[in-house]
Amino acid sequence: MSRIHDMGGRLGTGPVDPQDGYDFAEAKDWHKRALALNVACGFLGQWNIDASRHARELLDPTDYMSFSYYEKWMGGLADLMVDRGVVTVNELASGKAEGVSPIADKAAKPESVEAVLTHGSPYTRDAAGPKFAVGAVVKTRRIARNVAVPGGHTRLPAYAAGAEGVVVLQHGAHVFPDSNAHFKGEAAEPLYAVQFSAQELWGDEADPRDVVVLDLWESYLEPAQ
Amino acid sequence: MDADGVFWQGFGMPHDHDHPHSHLPSDPALRVKALETLLTNKGLVNPAALDEIIDLYQNKIGPQNGAKVVAKMWRDPEFHKQMVEDPMPVLQQMGLYGRQGEHMVFVENTDDVHNMVVCTLCSCYPWPLLGIPPGWYKSDAYRARSVREPRAVLAEFGVTLSAGQKVRVWDSTAEVRYLVVPQRPIGTEGFSQEELAALVSRDSMIGTALAQEPGA
CATH class of the missing domain: 3.90.330.10 (Nitrile hydratase alpha /Thiocyanate hydrolase gamma)
Incomplete structure (x- = not known):
């Protein structure tokens, strides 16, 4: 059973509003602040991008659906900071700092923010493989789940579990979120773009011409029989 | 605290218990402010760095x-x-x-x-x-x-x-x-x-x- 964030294919969400939140410059002040706070706290080096995604996924489904986008980010951030021992629950509840943090020297500095953010942090690593060639027919794992950590983070959406598709791109080996999100190492694996016919995923209500492509790690895949 | 008296299990294992963020103010704008203030007082956030991040994505980087x-x-x-x-x-x-x-x-x-x-x-x-x-x-x-x-x-x-x-x-x-x-x-x-x-x-x-x- 996947968590609430796994939105692909979900029914009942209503139409998309193309005018919704179009320009970041026009966003509410607290939206901008929430974004910046999340980005800045990443500089502290106490977690990785996969862990921060997982923190948002762990929100209670009721919160997840009622929170606006940046509320999810704030909820995940606060939970992650307590989990990593960066702040205490008492500090969150009282709003009062219990002394200066021992990692305060890592705080993002105004003069270096732009350089760090435009420097990037690539996710490609050296690793064995790839096992599948472009054009190979593969089948995704069913059930979509983290096999090492029960209930843990995975990037195989439920809608694409147990489906047969074709490798269309090899991306090299990338950090494996199912491991990295739980601080169990980067465990890089070959990553592929795999194309599925829309009807394979959604049945005959989908247009027979259409396709969906997902980026999937090698251990999510097996050769199709 | 959950029933076992264990507050937070660590992300090494998933936890579906209490969520620390629920201790922050419920109004989202106040929640952001509260966290920014706390982190600033702990020396973990420099508000001027937040201004720089906003300026970068508002004025320099875009479509x-x-x-x-x-x-x-x-x-x-x-x-x-x-x-x-x-x-x-x-x-x-x-x-x-x-x-x-x-x-x-x-x-x-x-x-x-x-x-x-x-x-x-x-x-x-x-x-x-x-x-x-x-x-x-x-x-x-x-x-x-x-x-x-x-x-x-x-x-x-x-x-x-x-x-x-x-x-x-x-x-x-x-x-x-x-x-x-x-x-x-x-x-x-x-x-x-x-x-x-x-x-x-x-x-x-x-x-x-x-x-x-x-x-x-």
Whole structure:
């Protein structure tokens, strides 16, 4: 059973509003602040991008659906900071700092923010493989789940579990979120773009011409029989 | 605290217990303020650094970056080849690189295929080329429906495809970021790079719009 964030294919969400939140410059002040706070706290080096995604996924489904986008980010951030021992629950509840943090020297500095953010942090690593060639027919794992950590983070959406598709791109080996999100190492694996016919995923209500492509790690895949 | 008296298990194992964020004020603007103040007092956040981050994504990085690349791809066959085959070294040289744009793939619309990008699991998006994603991109509706009924979603954006076009939806489930190269409008021969870039909207690079017709 996947968590609430796994939105692909979900029914009942209503139409998309193309005018919704179009320009970041026009966003509410607290939206901008929430974004910046999340980005800045990443500089502290106490977690990785996969862990921060997982923190948002762990929100209670009721919160997840009622929170606006940046509320999810704030909820995940606060939970992650307590989990990593960066702040205490008492500090969150009282709003009062219990002394200066021992990692305060890592705080993002105004003069270096732009350089760090435009420097990037690539996710490609050296690793064995790839096992599948472009054009190979593969089948995704069913059930979509983290096999090492029960209930843990995975990037195989439920809608694409147990489906047969074709490798269309090899991306090299990338950090494996199912491991990295739980601080169990980067465990890089070959990553592929795999194309599925829309009807394979959604049945005959989908247009027979259409396709969906997902980026999937090698251990999510097996050769199709 | 949960029933065992253990507050927080650590992300080494998932936990479906209490959530520390519930101790923050319930009003979202106050919640952000409370956390910023606390972190500032702990020396973990410098408010001036937050101002810089906002300035960067509000004033310096945005869809104008992606539009520049698309316009140059339309005009310059050699650049087009580089973007399709190995874009990252060139993008780095151009200063169009950074967080959430480390692994770009350009997917081109043709008479036969229309491309569209989504992140069904969160909100992955090529920040260095398009900036911060619009609200609709992060909405439940877009994330839920664009993989299942992309043509219906395109209709909500007012996009009508030509009869022969299939739809290829890219679900950004990893750190690879996809950018759609819309079809160059007819009647733009001889246009400068700046004139071409003006026809390339943010939505056209996500795949929920076409490039603007000249004079439209």
